[in-house]
Amino acid sequence: MARTTGKHFSKKFVFFLSFSGLLVAALIADFLWASSSSSSSSSSSAYISTASIWALENSGSSIIPIVENKAHKRGTVKDKKDPVPGRVLSATFADIPAPELQWEKMAAAPVPRLDGAAIQIKNLLYVFAGYGTIDYVHTHVDIYNFTDNTWGGRFDMPKEMAHSHLGMATDGRYIYVVTGQYGPQCRGPTARTFVLDTETKQWWDLPRLPVPRYAPATQLWRGRLHVMGGSKENRHTPGLEHWSLAVKNGKALEKEWRTEIPIPRGGPHRACVVVDDRLFVIGGQEGDFMAKPGSPIFKCSRRHEVVYGDVYMLDDEMKWRILPPMPKPDSHIEFAWVIVNNSIIIMGGTTEKHPVTKKMILVGEVFQFQLDTLKWLVVGKLPYRVKTTLVGFWDGWLYFTSGQRDRGPDDPAPKKVIGEMWRTKLSL
Numbered sequence: 001m002a003r004t005t006g007k008h009f010s011k012k013f014v015f016f017l018s019f020s021g022l023l024v025a026a027l028i029a030d031f032l033w034a035s036s037s038s039s040s041s042s043s044s045s046a047y048i049s050t051a052s053i054w055a056l057e058n059s060g061s062s063i064i065p066i067v068e069n070k071a072h073k074r075g076t077v078k079d080k081k082d083p084v085p086g087r088v089l090s091a092t093f094a095d096i097p098a099p100e101l102q103w104e105k106m107a108a109a110p111v112p113r114l115d116g117a118a119i120q121i122k123n124l125l126y127v128f129a130g131y132g133t134i135d136y137v138h139t140h141v142d143i144y145n146f147t148d149n150t151w152g153g154r155f156d157m158p159k160e161m162a163h164s165h166l167g168m169a170t171d172g173r174y175i176y177v178v179t180g181q182y183g184p185q186c187r188g189p190t191a192r193t194f195v196l197d198t199e200t201k202q203w204w205d206l207p208r209l210p211v212p213r214y215a216p217a218t219q220l221w222r223g224r225l226h227v228m229g230g231s232k233e234n235r236h237t238p239g240l241e242h243w244s245l246a247v248k249n250g251k252a253l254e255k256e257w258r259t260e261i262p263i264p265r266g267g268p269h270r271a272c273v274v275v276d277d278r279l280f281v282i283g284g285q286e287g288d289f290m291a292k293p294g295s296p297i298f299k300c301s302r303r304h305e306v307v308y309g310d311v312y313m314l315d316d317e318m319k320w321r322i323l324p325p326m327p328k329p330d331s332h333i334e335f336a337w338v339i340v341n342n343s344i345i346i347m348g349g350t351t352e353k354h355p356v357t358k359k360m361i362l363v364g365e366v367f368q369f370q371l372d373t374l375k376w377l378v379v380g381k382l383p384y385r386v387k388t389t390l391v392g393f394w395d396g397w398l399y400f401t402s403g404q405r406d407r408g409p410d411d412p413a414p415k416k417v418i419g420e421m422w423r424t425k426l427s428l
């Protein structure tokens with residue numbers, strides 16, 4: 001029951017915060033959030049032990065268990081500024097101890113990119129769109145060649161294609177590009193959907209998504225393009241809807257998207273991966289920046305966000321199962337993953353905001369999810385903390401480029417948008 005109340009409570013506050021910019025409200029809500037989730041922790045951890053693999057009977061209308069992240073309990077801090085004496089704050093914002101990796105700096109991308117998208121096909125990493133600055137978005141594709149480690153092959157995107165928060169997947173030749181944000185700052189989304197033939201560099205239209213979404217989880221699975229979650233049209237409200245479209249060789253085989261089982265938890269910026277005929281949706285967040293009401297430039301303004309490390313899986317039965325969560329909540333990872341030797345590797349991201357300063361906190365770890373044991377490991381440290389990395393793997397090397405990095409080793413808040421490319425030898 002505590003769980004239900006907590007969920008209900010926090011939803012109300014997310015709603016409330018959407019319409020108020022008051023820091024006071026944020027602080028109160030944050031306190032309530034913390035207290036409501038801690039009151040539910042005993043019931044939810046009991047739940048995990050009995051039902052860590054749990055099929056959702058009737059997704060959408062059911063209450064979703066709050067899967068308590070182990071990292072919540074591992075470290076705690078007490079800060080002098082804590083308004084409630086004795087309250088224990090979660091330390092998920094802290095770095096997790098991790099092995100050092102040897103990083104080699106490669107040629108930087110032609111432009112810096114935040115919230116860009118990337119797809120690897122063989123030895124090429126196609127890097128799309130993204131913000132250059134908050135007021136400028138890219139409208140082209142750059143290509144990195146892993147064989148000779150050079151950038152090149154720039155070409156334009158269709159004019160109507162979104163510039164950030166894209167859903168994207170590939171079959172090895174065609175790249176499907178679904179919905180996303182059109183324009184800079186916190187402008188509205190488009191439902192327009194495209195396909196790129198990487199051999200001819202030609203773009204084609206696909207049926208629009210039924211409604212636009214920001215950063216929906218997107219993947220090709222069993223001949224269908226699946227799109228789920230993301231944020232709704234206001235950029236903030238999590239969507240639970242899930243659609244699919246039959247596609248083959250870059251063509252839609254149907255005129256309309258089909259409605260599929262809703263995802264248990266909505267929101268943008270998650271990794272969506274198909275391995276071994278199973279579809280995984282990892283991490284993400286509820287809530288995001290919204291356009292300031294009445295702003296002619298749709299100026300971004302910060303709203304209440306909840307970052308999570310949940311892992312959901314769909315298999316033959318088309319029922320969602322809940323798998324062990326990430327070592328810490330992690331968002332902005334939609335193109336920050338690769339599959340290597342039956343593991344999913346995820347690099348960087350954002351985690352829960354700092355409980356006292358409320359600053360956004362970046363992630364500097366490399367995570368491994370072993371698909372045979374369903375265990376998470378922290379396998380290394382990035383050269384710095386960074387979100388919305390674009391990741392590839394070639395010939396034993398793990399690469400990342402782009403995103404927004406931290407202010408320095410002692411300050412995990414976001415600062416510079418980068419185009420840097422780095423690689424390290426990976427040995428799992």
Ligand SMILES: *[C@@H]1O[C@H](CO)[C@@H](O)[C@H](O)[C@H]1NC(C)=O
Nearest residue numbers: 123124145146147148149153
């Ligand atoms: C990638 O680099 C290799 C080695 O220089 C070259 O043979 C190949 O043609 C390049 N691929 C593309 C698509 O440019």
Ligand SMILES: *[C@@H]1O[C@H](CO)[C@@H](O)[C@H](O)[C@H]1NC(C)=O
Nearest residue numbers: 340341396397425426427428
């Ligand atoms: C993947 O497995 C192969 C075969 O066991 C091994 O040679 C290779 O080093 C592994 N790759 C990584 C990145 O660990």
